[in-house]
Amino acid sequence: xxxxxxxxxEGVIRGYREFLPRVNDESIVTLKEGNTPLIEAxxxxxxxxxxxxxxxxxxxxxxxxxxxxxxxxxxxxxKQEGSQAVICASTGNTSASAAAYAAKASxxxxxxxxxxxxAKGKLSQAMMHGAMVLEVKGSFDEALAIVIxxxxxxxxxxxxxxxPLRIEGQKTAAFEVCEHLGHAPTYHFIPVGNAGNIxxxxxxxxxxxxxxxxxNLPKMMGFQAEGAAPIVRGEPVTDPRTVAxxxxxxxxxxxxxxxxxxxxxxxxxxxxxxxxxxxxYGLLSSREGVFCEPASAASLAGVIKxxxxxxxxxGDTVVCTLTGHGLKDPDIAIETAxxxxxxxxxxxxxxxxxxx
Ligand code: AN7
Numbered sequence: 001x002x003x004x005x006x007x008x009x010e011g012v013i014r015g016y017r018e019f020l021p022r023v024n025d026e027s028i029v030t031l032k033e034g035n036t037p038l039i040e041a042x043x044x045x046x047x048x049x050x051x052x053x054x055x056x057x058x059x060x061x062x063x064x065x066x067x068x069x070x071x072x073x074x075x076x077x078x079k080q081e082g083s084q085a086v087i088c089a090s091t092g093n094t095s096a097s098a099a100a101y102a103a104k105a106s107x108x109x110x111x112x113x114x115x116x117x118x119a120k121g122k123l124s125q126a127m128m129h130g131a132m133v134l135e136v137k138g139s140f141d142e143a144l145a146i147v148i149x150x151x152x153x154x155x156x157x158x159x160x161x162x163x164p165l166r167i168e169g170q171k172t173a174a175f176e177v178c179e180h181l182g183h184a185p186t187y188h189f190i191p192v193g194n195a196g197n198i199x200x201x202x203x204x205x206x207x208x209x210x211x212x213x214x215x216n217l218p219k220m221m222g223f224q225a226e227g228a229a230p231i232v233r234g235e236p237v238t239d240p241r242t243v244a245x246x247x248x249x250x251x252x253x254x255x256x257x258x259x260x261x262x263x264x265x266x267x268x269x270x271x272x273x274x275x276x277x278x279x280x281y282g283l284l285s286s287r288e289g290v291f292c293e294p295a296s297a298a299s300l301a302g303v304i305k306x307x308x309x310x311x312x313x314x315g316d317t318v319v320c321t322l323t324g325h326g327l328k329d330p331d332i333a334i335e336t337a338x339x340x341x342x343x344x345x346x347x348x349x350x351x352x353x354x355x356x
Contacts (some may be wrong), residue, residue, distance in 0.1 A: 006082055009035040012069050013076060019175065019207060020073065020168050027080035029105040033061045033068035034172055038180040038319070045288040048307050050314035054185070055284070056058065059325030063125060066197060066323050068111055069098035069173060070166030075101040077165045078157035079312055084108060086155040089136075089143035091193065091246045092122030093283075093324055098159050099129035103344045112136050112143040119245055119293065119329035139240070141251045144194075160254050161196025170197055174204025177319055179212050184315040185218045187306075191298040191323055192222040192231065192269060193247035198256030201321070202265060217320070219267035222258055223302035229271040243274045243332060246295035246324060255328060272301040274283055278336055284322070291326030293334075299323075 004153065009015065011030035013023055037060065041053040058066035078086055085108035087097045087248035091216070095118070097112035102109035110129035113123070116135070128134050136143045144160060151158040161167060178184050184205050190198050198220055208214045224232055225242030230250055237250035262269050271278075284290045299320040306312050327334060343349055 011072055012169055013072055016172045016175060019172070020174065020213035021077075021165065023073070023076045024080055027076050028072075028255065029079055029101050030072050030076045031062035031068065031100060031104060033072050034175065036173070037059050038177060039288070039290060040135045041288050044283065046189065047283075047304060047313075051303075051307065051312050052315070053303065054177075054181070054316045054317070054319045055288065055290055056173060056319055056321045057290055057292070058173065058321060058323050059296070059328075062123070063093075063097045063100045064325035064328055065093040065097065066170060066173060066321070067093045068101075069099040070161065070169040070196070070200070071101045071159060073165040073169030074157070074159040074163045075105050075107070076158070076165075078107065079105050081157070083155070083157040084158045085110065087147055087150060087156045088112070088159045089140060089147045091140050091158075091248055092118035092120070092328070093246060095131065095133070096122045096125035096129070096159065099126040099131035103129045105205050108132070110134065112147055113145060114138060114140050114248075117245055117248065120331060121325075121328035140249055141236075144253065149266065160195060160253065161199075167196060167200045167203060167257075168196040170200035170202030171207065173321065174201045175208060178205070178208050184209070184214050184216045185265075186310065187225065188218040188316045189221045189294050189299040189318065190303045190320070190321045191244075191247055192224050193228075193249045193252065193295065195222070195231065195252040195254035197300050197321070197323065198222045198261050200256045202257070202261035206264075217265060220261040220308040221267050221302055221306065222269040223298040224269065224271045225277060225298060226271045226273045229316050231255060232254075232271045242277070242278055244293075244298060245329070246293060246296035247298065270302060272298055272305055272306070276301040281332075282336065285326060285337075290322060292322040293324040293326055293328045295330075296322040
């Protein structure tokens with residue numbers, strides 16, 4: 001038998017070249033992001049009835065979140081322009097991704113994170129990839145405002161989702177969903193923080209339809225955390241609070257994009273409580289074997305809420321984006337899951353605890 005390279009995935013830029021702004025081959029910076037699984041949920045029928053639920057598991061990207069799809073584009077674009085440094089503000093995942101792609105590109109990375117407010121996994125990534133990590137005594141929103149001003153005045157490329165290349169890369173997740181299903185879903189549920197991702201998915205779905213690759217569009221269903229729900233409330237939140245630190249954002253940069261996605265798709269932007277988020281987070285890991293971080297579970301919490309409100313019907317195809325891996329935030333996992341049983345190194349005691 002002959003070994004063959006057929007079907008090997010080369011990352012989103014090479015995988016979706018004809019749908020993306022041009023990047024010279026020598027400028028492509030990739031860690032082979034994208035091509036993530038769409039996993040059918042099978043053990044939630046008691047809660048969701050006969051809706052068909054599929055989980056777009058973005059936690060398996062190279063740095064453990066969907067940000068890698070956008071970061072390959074943003075860092076490649078920066079390299080193509082001859083830039084030598086990138087900068088972002090972040091609730092964690094963007095900083096981890098920027099740090100990794102900058103390392104791969106031999107560029108400097110500066111990441112501004114709210115002090116003490118990002119999950120350990122993410123902080124460890126940014127540190128290990130060699131970024132300069134600036135812990136700002138302030139919120140994500142304040143850090144982003146500073147980054148915007150720095151990039152206007154100094155030779156450093158912004159890789160937050162205000163950089164349009166980020167949105168371009170992230171729209172490829174919608175392409176993959178359509179390819180897996182053979183069409184667009186009925187509903188697409190997604191957590192909303194800075195609102196770049198909902199903007200990107202909607203762009204992707206619209207592009208596949210306008211090119212005749214698909215013939216339908218989903219309703220876009222964005223979910224914020226109750227304590228950090230500026231779009232739902234219609235005004236910025238100055239002190240956003242939620243257990244889901246990734247989406248602890250009070251003044252989203254892509255606010256307008258989220259409203260367009262909602263209105264054009266006849267969807268909704270709604271909110272879920274921390275309790276609902278943590279319940280969904282536990283269900284995904286304990287029943288479906290899919291470990292995502294708390295912010296990601298806002299999407300399933302949204303599905304459960306809309307099922308209770310009778311918005312969803314049997315037979316609907318519903319996709320949830322699970323934006324980041326559960327290992328990003330081990331502290332919340334250990335705080336919320338069942339505690340390990342401490343036991344002596346004694347077989348009789350152990351089998352007794354096991355219930356035999
Ligand atoms: C796991 O890393 O904003 O609505 O700075 O990490 O596109 O912002 C992260 C956002 C959802 C929200 N789920 O996406 C950052 C950052 C996870 C996230 C979101 C984020 P957007």
